[in-house]
Amino acid sequence: MRAFAASFPLAHRWLSLVLAGVLSGALVACGGGGDGEDVGPPPGTQQYPAGIWEGVVGSGTTQRPMIGFIDPGVDGKGGEFYFGRGAAGAAGYDSLYGMLRTEVTNVQAVGVSYYSVQDGKFADGLTLRGTATPDPLTGRTATISGSYARPVGTAADRGVPESFKLNYSPLNNYPARLSLIAGAYRGSGLFGGYWALRIARDGSVEGSIGNCRVGGTATPRSPDSALYSVSLTFSGEEVACGPRTQQMGVAMLRFDGNGVPNGIWVLTRSVVGQRDVYVLDGVAEQRDPDPDLRNALPAAGNWVGPQTLPAGVGGDAGMAGAVLPDGGFFFYTNTPASHDALYGDLLVREDASTSTYFLSADEGVYFARGRSAGTPGTYVGGAQFEATLANVGLGAAPLRLVGKYSHPGQAGGFATLFNMEPDPLYALPPGVVSNxxxxxxxxxxxxxxxxxxxxxxxxxxxxxxxxxxxxxxxxxxxxxxxxxxxxxxxxxxxxxxxxxxxxxxxxxxxxxxxxxxxxxxxxxxxxxxxxxxxxxxxxxxxxxxxxxxxxxxxxxxxx
The missing domain is CATH 2.40.128 (Lipocalin)
Known part of the structure; x- marks a missing residue:
């Protein structure tokens, strides 16, 4: 991971790996390992893939976002790369990293490491292959399409290689400056993943990730790069925080339509301590409290109401809970004893013509309590949640959150319906401000x-x-x-x-x-x-x- 600490001028650390890749490419070009025929280099113009990349992995209902960077290496043809891949479930982002080379238009990386955030497991020795395609007008590499091998032995293994398509990100148009990255950032993530960092104008970093205190630095990699080199040192009581580690990697800012930073990506992995990685996705607090989450605001609050169980299925008659400002949600069955629970992260879509919001989650977590004494409860992933938030204005009709939820293995195989309204027990009295x-x-x-x-x-x-x-x-x-x-x-x-x-x-x-x-x-x-x-x-x-x-x-x- 030490390569993360340096930018292009210190890429000689990878020289042996790069030379090995060049020699390997030369052998292939000259027929090495084949039938001896000199087939020559692949057709096309040499591509240079360095920069920030954004795109998707998979397709249809399994499609997930992907973001990351490729270092130029000593000759611009590629070096270290690190991609964050949206994970299934209330989990966050998986990590995919290693050394990458581009020969003309062919992109390849061997010995790639994959970290699955769902089960905390690593898979090593993966291969990534793809094609770099230039923009027909500028000649600069515009897209990289390909696939990577299955991360066998992890929860992210779907049984087939994963295809991806990445686009050269507009974030590359904002050269890194300390004056830009200075500020406060937070990522509520999903349950269990809250973090907050403050970056000073001298590049010093302080904050917390989970139960751990964090200190470090974030500085521009070079005058013409959009990347910041990041070093983070973790500290805190070991029982609550875990073994102390030092992480190194990069940060990338996001910007609003006026060119003002409104968010950040931080991608790091450990260089000291136990093997670990982080992909942090956060918003800029000082400039805009929640610039990327405005659509979730109308649903934020405390909710309660009855639920209708499928015919012939026993259960709890009511549910209650809360929707967070960032779209996270947590509901529980409203009974006088123990509870079932449903939580996760919402996607929010607005129909502006009717002031109606549509909320959904397809990878929630459902906890089914034990139904008899001494029987433990169980957690089930892949829970489905759909709801409509109606009357978000100030009309006479009450605000309602109406929808359904289900989870794999649910009795009867049918969804549970619910009809909730703002919970009067948790209504803030007039004139009272939360503090x-x-x-x-x-x-x-x-x-x-x-x-x-x-x-x-x-x-x-x-x-x-x-x-x-x-x-x-x-x-x-x-x-x-x-x-x-x-x-x-x-x-x-x-x-x-x-x-x-x-x-x-x-x-x-x-x-x-x-x-x-x-x-x-x-x-x-x-x-x-x-x-x-x-x-x-x-x-x-x-x-x-x-x-x-x-x-x-x-x-x-x-x-």
Whole structure:
């Protein structure tokens, strides 16, 4: 990974690999390894693929986005590359990286590494092949199309090679400058993946990724490159944060129509510590709180309502939960005891002519609780969610979220219907503005659904948003809580929860929930008449590198 620390001027680190690729190409061109016939070089004009690339992997319902970069190498024909590939499920992005060479129009990379974020597994030794096609007017490489081998042994292996098509990104038109990247960025990602970074004008970086503190640098790779070299060092308590690592890679800014940075990509992998990778997709907080997520805003808030189960199928009659400002959602069946849960990330489409929004998720996660004493619950991926948000204006009819959901293996094979409205228990009273001081205090819950395990708990929220507490199992609870922006009426009474985790007490090992993944999600306060806070709800989830999942439905009363 050390090659990430340098730009084109230091590409001599790869010289031996590049020479090997050139010699290999020369042997092929001269008939080496074949029947001895001199077939000559492939036809066409030599392509130079360096830069930022954006495109897609797969097709139809399995199509996913892809973004990344190719380094020029010593001769411009290619060097190190790193692509982030949208992963199935509430998971984020897989990583695909290695050394790439282009001979005329033929693109090839061998010994490629693949990381599947769904199950935290690596697959090495993959081959990537493709064709680079120039723009007919400029002659500059415009597209790269091809495929890469199956990442065997990971959750990303679909049984066939994956095809891709990449386009030379317009992000290449913005040369890297410290004055451009300076700012604050955050990526809510999906449940378990919240991060926040602040980059100063001198290129220094500080922030957090999950439960870990992060420090480092982000500096332009060269005056004419759109890439920033990134170095990140992780620190923190090892039980909550994990083994300490140092990561190196690149960052790429995104821009709005006025050329103002409104987001960032960060692609890194470890050079010190355990093998690990990150693909971070974030928005710029200081310039625009959520420039890429405006379509999700009308649905953001707390919801409750009845659900209609398929004929002959038993279950829970109601559901409740929240939609986050960035489109994440978490619903649970509204019962007095344990709960089923459904969470994931929404796609939002607007019909401007009718002020109607269509929300969907095809890779949600469903938790089905055990239906008898001592029976553990199970997590099921691939849950489907569809809903319509009607009357987003100020008309007389109430705002409604109407739709259906289903998941693989659901009894009867039919979808569950629901019809929800804004939850009056979590409605922000007139004149009250969400802030952490509003909910400072102690909260307790009876035996409900805690991290997928029944049990009671108490917790405290202090004035800095720190969450601390304990469970009846002997677990310590840690985490952080912060108020979301309140510029929109439906964002109110939503608090972002990050780094929620369960730890063993010092000098003890009795917590059955210890070692699980850090969770993130949303919290909301419950109000009584007069605006008095009477309770706190936390809905969070996380996924560990090995695929283990945990979630929390905390319904606490103020003590």
């Amino acid at each position: 952490v001081n509003l909910i400072v205090g102690n909260y307790g819950m009876a035996s409900l659904n805690l991290a997928g395990t029944g049990g009671s708990a108490t917790l405290n929220v202090d004035g800095f948003g720190a969450i601390s507490g304990q469970t009846e199992h002997g677990c310590l609870i840690v985490g952080r809580l912060a108020a979301e922006p309140t510029s929109d009426r439906q964002w109110r009474n939503l608090y972002r929860v990050t780094g929620l985790n369960y730890l063993n007490k010092p000098n003890a090992a009795g917590c059955p929930l210890a070692g699980g993944p850090p969770q993130s999600g949303v919290a909301s306060a419950m109000f009584a008449a007069g605006g008095r806070v009477t309770g706190l709800r936390i809905l969070s989830a996380g996924q560990q590198a090995n695929g283990q999942r945990r979630h929390t439905v905390f319904l606490g009363s103020r003590l």
